[in-house]
Amino acid sequence: MKKIEIKKYLNFLNMKEMEKMSLKKCEICGNKETQLLRKKISWNNNKYGILPVHCCSNCGFVFQNPRFNKNFYFKYYQGLYGQKVIMTKHSILNTIKTQRQRGKLLLKFLDEYLPKKGSMLDVGCSMGYMMKPFLDRGWKCEGNDPFQSYVNYGRKHGLPVKCIQAEDMLIKKNSKDLIIIMGSLEHVFDANMVMKKCEEAIKKNGILVLEARGDPLGPIKKFFNQSHHRYFFGNTMELMMRKYGWEPFLTTKFPITGPSRPGTQFCFGRYKGSKVKRQYKGLIKNGKRETYLDIIYKLKYYDKISKNK
Numbered sequence: 001m002k003k004i005e006i007k008k009y010l011n012f013l014n015m016k017e018m019e020k021m022s023l024k025k026c027e028i029c030g031n032k033e034t035q036l037l038r039k040k041i042s043w044n045n046n047k048y049g050i051l052p053v054h055c056c057s058n059c060g061f062v063f064q065n066p067r068f069n070k071n072f073y074f075k076y077y078q079g080l081y082g083q084k085v086i087m088t089k090h091s092i093l094n095t096i097k098t099q100r101q102r103g104k105l106l107l108k109f110l111d112e113y114l115p116k117k118g119s120m121l122d123v124g125c126s127m128g129y130m131m132k133p134f135l136d137r138g139w140k141c142e143g144n145d146p147f148q149s150y151v152n153y154g155r156k157h158g159l160p161v162k163c164i165q166a167e168d169m170l171i172k173k174n175s176k177d178l179i180i181i182m183g184s185l186e187h188v189f190d191a192n193m194v195m196k197k198c199e200e201a202i203k204k205n206g207i208l209v210l211e212a213r214g215d216p217l218g219p220i221k222k223f224f225n226q227s228h229h230r231y232f233f234g235n236t237m238e239l240m241m242r243k244y245g246w247e248p249f250l251t252t253k254f255p256i257t258g259p260s261r262p263g264t265q266f267c268f269g270r271y272k273g274s275k276v277k278r279q280y281k282g283l284i285k286n287g288k289r290e291t292y293l294d295i296i297y298k299l300k301y302y303d304k305i306s307k308n309k
């Protein structure tokens with residue numbers, strides 16, 4: 001990005017100082033070569049601006065490139081997360097209802113894959129109500145989220161939630177039967193660090209649930225927005241799981257946790273450790289990848305179906 005373009009974006013973010021941006025390697029395969037997918041994306045609901053999205057030429061992972069450094073995001077999120085989120089009684093009750101319902105449906109779905117009682121971690125848990133159905137069943141649960149207002153609310157109501165960024169979480173090694181990351185891995189600064197910490201925390205055969213934006217709900221122009229540092233499709237979700245030792249057993253767009261988040265996709269994996277990690281390296285080379293053209297055609301198709309809606 002040109003200096004003047006960066007300045008414009010920083011102005012939009014209300015960040016006063018000039019910051020450097022640098023090109024990033026693919027977070028999945030480490031490849032440096034990327035190709036531009038979109039230059040202008042959505043900055044907010046009605047503003048579009050330059051913030052390029054690239055596709056990895058090796059595996060097809062889609063991500064914001066260039067990006068600011070860690071320090072910048074730390075400053076930015078400190079300001080953002082420090083802001084009091086306006087929570088009306090109506091919005092709180094609605095969020096609680098939705099989170100509980102999502103948790104209930106997830107437990108119902110996972111029932112046959114899990115022990116009757118176990119230990120669970122929810123990364124990016126908001127108020128933490130998704131864990132409630134598990135807690136009610138006698139599970140040990142813990143969750144984290146960087147938004148203070150949500151965490152305070154959950155804690156006030158007895159939920160085991162900590163206000164911390166996922167990269168900084170301290171979880172007991174080899175202690176979790178289930179880890180869920182529902183729509184958070186796209187927003188964190190360092191997805192690999194978060195996955196590494198999850199891997200340390202999971203027990204052998206433990207389950208990881210990833211949920212991410214799948215199909216756009218409107219034209220692609222709106223799909224790419226500034227708060228998503230990366231975009232997972234089915235293939236890259238599975239690659240991310242395998243990189244850290246989980247063997248995916250289901251990747252689906254079926255609304256497993258109900259209708260509240262239309263268009264998302266899920267990937268479920270079971271932790272097998274080094275056996276799966278060993279296979280990972282050869283996978284992309286042997287064809288578990290999407291090309292730049294695959295991604296372009298996918299976006300074209302999404303654009304086409306969203307016009308017919």
Ligand SMILES: [Zn+2]
Binds near residue numbers: 027029060
């Ligand atoms: Zn890649």
